[in-house]
Every structure is written in C-alpha cells, then in structure tokens.
Amino acid sequence: MPNPTVIEAKQLQKWYGDLHVLKGIDLTVAEGEVLCIIGPSGSGKSTFLRCINQLEEYQQGSLTVGGELIGFKEVGGKRVALKESEKTRQRRKLGMVFQGFNLFWHKTVMENMIEAPVLVLGEKEEDARQKAAALLDRVGLAGKEDVFPGKLSGGQQQRAAIARALAMNPEVMLFDEPTSAIDPETTGEVLEVMTELAQSGMTMIVVTHEMGFAKKVGDRAVMMEGGLVKFEAPTSEFFDRDRNPRLDAFLSSME
C-alpha cells in the first residue's frame, strides 16, 4: 500500500494583483517522499512553496496538509479565510528553509535553536537546549552554539537554519532554493545534511537548481513553468532527456 498523502494541491491558483502566478497546480506528496521542484525563475515554484506554509495566500483551488485545508475553512458552504492564530497553528507542522537562511542575527546559534521550541511548543529551556545540541551535532555544527550567525559561512548558516526548523519536530520540511545563496564550496555540506534528512524518512519539498541532488535524493520531480506543472515523473524517468524536449532544453540551460 502506498504511503498516505501528506500534502495535496488541487487546481491551486494565485494572483498578485493582476499577475496570475499559479494557474492551477495539481500535486501530491506522500509521507516520507522527497519531491523536487525545478523550473526557470518566475515559474511560480517558490510561490507554491510559500503558499503551503501561508507566507502567501492562494485565491482558488485547495491545498491540504494532512487532510486539513490550509488558510481557509468552510462555513455554511462558503470559504472563509482563517484567523492569524489558526494560520499560526497550521504552520507548526511545516518546517521552512529559506534561500537567505534568515537566522535571527541578534541571537546566537543556540538562542536561534531554542527560541520557538520554548516559546511555541512550551518546552523547558533545559530540554530544548539538549535537543538543540543534538541537532547541531547532526548538522555538523557542534561547538558553534554561542556564535552569532553573522560569523558563520553561508553553508554553516544554512545548516543551522535546517537544524532550527527541525527543532520544531515538523512533519514536512520545505526548502526554498536552499543552496542558491551559498558559495559553491559550501553547497555540498548543505546538500549532505539534506540527503541525510531525506534518508531518515522526512517528507520534503525542495525547490532547487541542484540537478545532481534532485536526481540522487529526490523520489519524484516536477518541472514548473509559467505557473503550471509542465512535467512530473519519478526522478529516474524525469532525467531521461528524450521524454520531453522542453525539459531537455531547461536542463541543458542549467548545466
């Protein structure tokens, strides 16, 4: 039996004012699956990811996480936007890793790690610290607890950001071009951490330009273009160039 569906988008549509950025996305992600989204800039792939944890609102279609409709509820047959507190609650199942890391620069690595677990999950500070230390060790940052993010390399910051998201025990991890703002030398260490995370069974959606990573770690890949999913396949088939000329052209341009 296939794993249960965790995330499901049906005819998802989004506009920024008059700009139609998502034109009807249909996608599902099963538990433990790693889905890689590739595509040219402006294709809507980051926007799709940001809709999942409600950093953006969608206007039509539906998006569910664990069967629960995201951002809206049905009241008497009509769809009503959720209150901020309900959106906040929904976000807690999802970990997000940003292109620009977005570690809190005024807090040390350890303070970054324990902030939300203590504040949001109500963990005891001592427990949160222990868990954080273990996670930092897992991403190869043991010993950096008391360092401010500005003193770390891009790769180190991104690994800390991954650990920070994991500290919230997310069911799904969303990665928005996690290596695009990092020096090529340190990209590898971030991808290693992500690979290890994928192997541990984490459900992941990764927006990326790292074809090697997508090919090796991804279970399934989709190509988005112009606000639509243009091509979707298990990665073994996806990177078989003969199947789709447009995909081939895009992949060639990435090399």
Next chain:
Amino acid sequence: MGFDWTFFFDRLFFPEERFLWGLFRTMSIAILAQLLGTAIGFIVGYGRLSKIAPIRALAGLYVWIIRGIPPLVILVLIFAGVAAAGLPRFEEITLGSFEIPANYQAAVVGLGIHTGAYMAEIIRNGIQSVLPGQIEAAKALGMRPSEIARRVVIPQAARVIIPPAGNEFNVLIKLTSLVSVIGVQEIFLISQSVASNTFRVFEIMIVVSIYYLILTGFWSLVQGVVETKLRAFESPTPARTWGQAVKYFLRKPATSNRKVVKDRA
C-alpha cells in the same frame, strides 16, 4: 567686571537644598516624559504602519501637528490654556505623603506629547528596518504575531531606534528648562530666581549650564554602553552581559569608528 569665584564655586559644589530638589524635578520630568513619549511613539509608530487607513491617517496627523507646534506652546496650552477654557485641567494628586503638583503633571504630559511625535518617527523607521525574511522565518517557526513583535522585531529595531532615541532624551533633558514657564521649580527656574536675588546672572547661569552638561554627559555614557551591548553580535568578542558592555565601552566604544566584522550573509 568681576566674576565672583567664591559665589560660583559655592553654588557649584554646595548647591542649596531647593536646587537639589530642582535637579530631582528636572531629571524625573525628563525620564517620565521620555517613558510617556516612548509609549506614544510605539502606538503612533505602529499606527503609521497599520493596514487600516484611518489609523494610519490619525497617526500621521499626530506627528504632523505635534512636530509643528513648539513644545513651549504645548506646555502653556495644556496647563494654562485648558484651565482658562474651563476644560478638564490638571489637578494636584496626593500619593500618601507625596504631592504631585498639577504643573509637574502638565510638564511630564506636555513634553511626553512633544517627544512622542519624534519617537513615533524613530520607532516607525526602526520597525521598517527589520528585514522581511526575519519576520517570515519567525512565522515559519510558528511564532504568534505578538511573539514576533516582542522577540524579533522590537529587539532588531532597537539597534536602529536606540541611537536617535538617545539623542531625543538628551534634547529632552535640556527641554525641561521650558517647564519653568508653567512654574515648575526645576533647576533653570531656581537659577533664575537666584539670579534675580543676587544679580549674579553670569555665575549662576554657568553653574546651571555645568549641571545640564553633567546630566547630558552622564546620559551619553549610558547610551554608549547600551549601544555597545546592542552591537554585541558584530564584535569579535561579543558583550553578552551589561558588565562586559561597560568594560568594552571603556576600552573601545561602539560609538567610535571601529572596524566591524561584516555580515557574511
């Protein structure tokens, strides 16, 4: 022309009791007005950034009006003006054995209203300086809007807010001399009365100038220590405690033009 050195040193080093009370009033008015102004600043500053247009407009109106009226006029208006018009006026408040005169309250409120308009702009700018990614990261971690404001936005904005806010307080210490116009016995009014009794205007005005300098100078030191602490993250050896901040400030203040470690992000 003679400079009365004896009188000068006597007043400088052995101030009368009423002058010490004046000093207390000067400082307490400045501090309370700054607190009030900061509270107004947060409300109006956030109001300027509100999603609701009428709130934005009201906040903008406050800044426009208050910044356009001299604080001296505000003080007379809220103390004598409203009383003369028969509107609710400041009344003396008795707290146990302590009496807070009406003009003292008006002084705090008047200067608080004045400085609130400037604080609003300073705070608005500070809030706007926080990078959207920081707020998104906090949201993504499931933090509530109030938690994001308290734990991320305000601490990060503080670094931008503190230097100009410190300047505002410096100005405010000096602006307390204006409350003499509504009869609050602060150091300037007391010095004026000494001057008119002794005719030693030059000496006593130099004495009171030195007292203002000591107050503002002391504040500059405090501000320097606070800034050193706030810039902890960019120093190679971050000041984590206030004790360390004092030590670093004395060695190399953040207000000096030192090389900082660039954010590599």
